[in-house]
Amino acid sequence: MQQEFSAVQNEVKFLFPSAENVEGVANHKSFAPFDNLVCAFLNEVSRKLLVDNEAKAYPDVVTFAFFCRKANVEQMKKAYDGRLQGRLGRGVTFHIAPSNVPINFAYTLVAGLLAGNRCIVRASSKDFAQTRIVCKAFCSVAEMPEYEDLKNIFSVVMFNHSVKVMDFFSSICDIRVIWGGDNTIAEIRKSPLQPRATEITFADRYSFAVFDAKYVVSLNDDEMKKVTQAFYNDTYLYDQNACSSPRLIVWLGDNDLCSVAKEKFWNVIHENISSRYSLAPILSVDKLTAQYKCAVELDAVKIEQSQDNLITRVLLKTLPQNLNEYTCAGGFYLEYDTDNLTDIVPVVTRKFQTLSYLGGDAAELQNFVVQNGLSGIDRIVPVGKTADFNLVWDGYDLIESMSRAVSAV
Structure with missing residues (x-):
């Protein structure tokens, strides 16, 4: 193996550990899900990040730190009570993180470790501060004697598009x-x-939100500020690029009530983002192209745009079957008013991932998905929680999917 890796080693940069450890990861034994050493290591990483002044500037890093806390990991473990007996990690997991969500590499790594695996994670090749901050915490904690073995359990690497490197890993x-x-x-x-290897894929997916117009109208100023911050975290924090970021907003209520709610909501949203969000030039071009496409191909649409181009809204009279073809990032929202949620049933395909709600009831929405047998929608969460990682993602239970059952009769 070392000889094969030597052929591509110069193309790979190790962010953790500081020296190449591929052979160590490949040869290390597997372990049971929620291994005590791994859980303790993650808790120390959490402690390190939560006192890091640089980390505090990045909400996604802080959220990841809370995710790794001992109390949260123990809570996640409780969800598997009685289901982990006789399970072991499958072996070496190779994770290819997305290029547009900085912190994703860390979550997929943690899922792999908690499932009992050794992990090699390819982080985005973009120069994200979040990647550097988190890997710095990994390196610092792994220098503690009790966690030194972690250097042989996982790697975080970067490499450009290379068939040879991808083939090797x-x-x-x-x-x-x-x-x-x-x-x-x-x-x-x-x-x-390898013949017995398996694969988990997280493909192109899109998400939408359902807003209760009556609920939005009822919110006071302080409540609206909390809602707009939550919406910002779902959308603008990731340039609306995350698969969980809503691209369509369905407003529930009569026309007059929806109009009042939308005016109130978008005015406060604009106040919240105008001094915080900078729209990349390429996204400005993409949004303009998407506007033209909607105007030409969809019937009776109305397009409203803030003067600074931070918010673009396309008001739909009907929901097209190929809805995902009209979406865009950077603050681009399709909107649809209805007093009956069943209007969305014909257009929800397996491409839809997350349904976020404002003023609705999660259990009722879950029942709506199940009763209508929708092929899409794997997650139902309140606004502000769409990017919160969970060990069940896109319908996959990651602990069970990345571990194996050792049967005994």
């Missing part, structure tokens, strides 16, 4: 986890896996 893994678009998945699948 794919050839040694037992599970390949791909976070990326459909085209990315198709390209990576050209690199063969």
